Amino acid sequence: MGKNLFIGIDVSKAILDVGVIPTEEVKRFTNDADGCKALISWLS
Template sequence: MGVQDVGIDVAKWWLDVAVFQTQEHARFDNDKDGWAKLIKWLQGRNVRAIGMEPSGGYERGVAKALRKAGLPARNVNPHKLRHYARALGQLAKNDRIDALLIARYTAELPTRPVQS
């Protein structure tokens, strides 16, 4: 299995997750149990980066859990992400689409590691 870039669309109650290279999707609760399930789902994959768009602080818990598990969580600038989507002609928007878009952005453009 090659490298995988992951995107997480963060909401108050859940996390929509997508893998760019395989087009896989999953949804996890945005709480400690959900974060543990997400980490288990990601383990064994060759994850290069996990992109997340800041979402009013709802991303902080999962970002901390990913970092603690040694996974490469990254910030995605929301304004740059919207411009990227427009450049791709991707006007449709829902949680699954956003997660895949974040994964693709993370695969193709530079992102910053999440800071504590």
């Protein structure tokens, strides 16, 4: 059976702060096209 992950994203004009539960990983990305690509890559 798969593992459930919950992702929270705090959005500001310049930054996306991302937290993952239950792993407690936290990462920051720029709020632009490159940052969104990096976020998707990190979550994949």
